[in-house]
Amino acid sequence: MTNNRQDLNRQLAQMLKGGVIMDVTTPEQARIAEEAGACAVMALERIPADIRAAGGVSRMSDPKMIRGIQEAVSIPVMAKCRIGHIAEAQILQAIEIDYIDESEVLSPADNIYHIDKTKFDVPFVCGAKNLGEALRRIAEGATMIRTKGEPGTGDVVQAVSHMRLMQSEIRRLVSMSEDELFEAAKQLQAPYELVRFVHENGKLPVVNFAAGGVATPADAALMMQLGAEGVFVGSGIFKSGNPAKRAAAIVQAVTNYQDAKLLAELSEDLGEAMVGINEQEIELLMAERGK
Amino acid sequence: MNIAVLALQGAFIEHEQMLQRLGVETFEIRQLRDWQHPKDGLILPGGESTVQMRLLSQLGLLEPIRQAIIGGLPVFGTCAGMILLSADHLGTMDFRVRRNAYGRQLGSFHTIHHVEGIGDEVPMTFIRAPYIEEVLSGDCQVMAEVDGHIVAARQGRQMATAFHPELDEDTRLHQYFIDIVKKTAV
Numbered sequence: 371m372t373n374n375r376q377d378l379n380r381q382l383a384q385m386l387k388g389g390v391i392m393d394v395t396t397p398e399q400a401r402i403a404e405e406a407g408a409c410a411v412m413a414l415e416r417i418p419a420d421i422r423a424a425g426g427v428s429r430m431s432d433p434k435m436i437r438g439i440q441e442a443v444s445i446p447v448m449a450k451c452r453i454g455h456i457a458e459a460q461i462l463q464a465i466e467i468d469y470i471d472e473s474e475v476l477s478p479a480d481n482i483y484h485i486d487k488t489k490f491d492v493p494f495v496c497g498a499k500n501l502g503e504a505l506r507r508i509a510e511g512a513t514m515i516r517t518k519g520e521p522g523t524g525d526v527v528q529a530v531s532h533m534r535l536m537q538s539e540i541r542r543l544v545s546m547s548e549d550e551l552f553e554a555a556k557q558l559q560a561p562y563e564l565v566r567f568v569h570e571n572g573k574l575p576v577v578n579f580a581a582g583g584v585a586t587p588a589d590a591a592l593m594m595q596l597g598a599e600g601v602f603v604g605s606g607i608f609k610s611g612n613p614a615k616r617a618a619a620i621v622q623a624v625t626n627y628q629d630a631k632l633l634a635e636l637s638e639d640l641g642e643a644m645v646g647i648n649e650q651e652i653e654l655l656m657a658e659r660g661k
Numbered sequence: 662m663n664i665a666v667l668a669l670q671g672a673f674i675e676h677e678q679m680l681q682r683l684g685v686e687t688f689e690i691r692q693l694r695d696w697q698h699p700k701d702g703l704i705l706p707g708g709e710s711t712v713q714m715r716l717l718s719q720l721g722l723l724e725p726i727r728q729a730i731i732g733g734l735p736v737f738g739t740c741a742g743m744i745l746l747s748a749d750h751l752g753t754m755d756f757r758v759r760r761n762a763y764g765r766q767l768g769s770f771h772t773i774h775h776v777e778g779i780g781d782e783v784p785m786t787f788i789r790a791p792y793i794e795e796v797l798s799g800d801c802q803v804m805a806e807v808d809g810h811i812v813a814a815r816q817g818r819q820m821a822t823a824f825h826p827e828l829d830e831d832t833r834l835h836q837y838f839i840d841i842v843k844k845t846a847v
């Protein structure tokens with residue numbers, strides 16, 4: 371049955387493709403996100419920009435707050451647990467969350483081990499900066515991957531470099547001869563079977579989204595053009611001047627990411643974008659958590 | 662034969678791959694200008710029906726698609742696609758659906774079942790799936806019932822499944838749709 375659940379969980383991610391998953395902190399925001407066309411929402415007490423500002427230890431959200439959001443919308447609801455925090459993940463499974471994000475945005479609970487996600491019935495999405503990280507998370511049972519980006523900054527530079535790196539590492543594996551794959555697996559620190567899958571199929575065995583720093587329709591279109599299959603938008607929406615309008619524009623930008631004329635229209639009059647922090651200005655690189 | 666696949670959001674590539682394996686050409690509908698291409702049939706894929714409905718209306722695609730289906734364009738909707746065809750949305754098929762009828766992701770399941778007109782042992786993958794709650798006219802024929810709930814139906818040149826044949830290896834449902842399209846073309 372474990373394999374069957376893994377398949378079903380990968381398949382839910384397939385249904386999210388071409389969509390935008392939005393961070394929300396209240397039922398009201400969740401309704402705005404659903405109305406704007408979010409394909410799922412991420413329920414959390416504080417969006418990454420505020421987590422960054424507040425500092426201190428950041429944990430799983432209050433289950434009551436997550437339940438409130440589950441009741442408010444009909445689309446899938448995701449929530450974050452700390453890296454390696456098995457008990458938080460069990461709690462999220464108990465409230466029938468649709469997807470758990472084992473996330474570097476929260477403070478890691480374990481500096482060495484990630485959660486053995488094959489032991490759970492609910493699906494997990496995990497962040498990855500490169501192909502090796504992605505394949506290690508998939509081996510642990512993640513059924514969806516996202517770039518780590520640098521959450522809460524409104525700066526897309528990290529998400530771009532993670533996505534570009536992953537795509538170029540995939541192309542490199544595809545071009546290898548079969549007898550080179552064993553050494554490639556060693557270098558990537560990833561299971562040979564998964565390395566072989568990428569070699570044969572030219573893609574990850576699970577859906578791959580972009581996350582971290584996406585703040586505008588143009589950012590979303592950029593990530594799609596670089597090979598993302600969909601986009602997470604965190605602080606970018608509800609830290610901006612007109613969340614509903616910006617959210618709807620980002621949704622449309624993901625569908626028609628290659629139509630620059632339409633993107634120009636979508637980018638008009640969105641009000642103020644989130645202020646953002648440049649990569650060099652931040653002290654805490656969340657993407658370095660959990661490798 | 663050229664079949665249009667609605668590609669606003671969801672698992673549309675899986676349908677394209679399935680049809681291409683059966684030797685059928687496909688193209689994607691992402692906006693109104695794509696809709697101008699000549700087409701022999703239309704696929705409405707799985708995904709989130711709320712997102713797809715919203716994009717259909719924002720992009721001005723809702724009414725042209727509705728009119729084309731009423732005009733006899735063969736259409737096949739899976740999961741969210743079935744919701745789009747139902748009475749409360751495009752309204753071209755005479756049934757009402759219950760969304761997320763099996764609950765959250767923990768309620769998603771895979772089974773094998775008989776489908777009328779297709780045969781036995783059809784694999785069925787249900788992902789946060791709907792089912793048909795009520796058939797509203799005799800024109801709409803039930804093709805499959807699982808645990809007392811209607812999960813597949815046909816009405817003239819329209820067909821809908823609550824499950825995702827595009828996610829399994831069995832090509833019979835897509836072939837069945839292609840046969841409807843062929844008969845229409847003649």
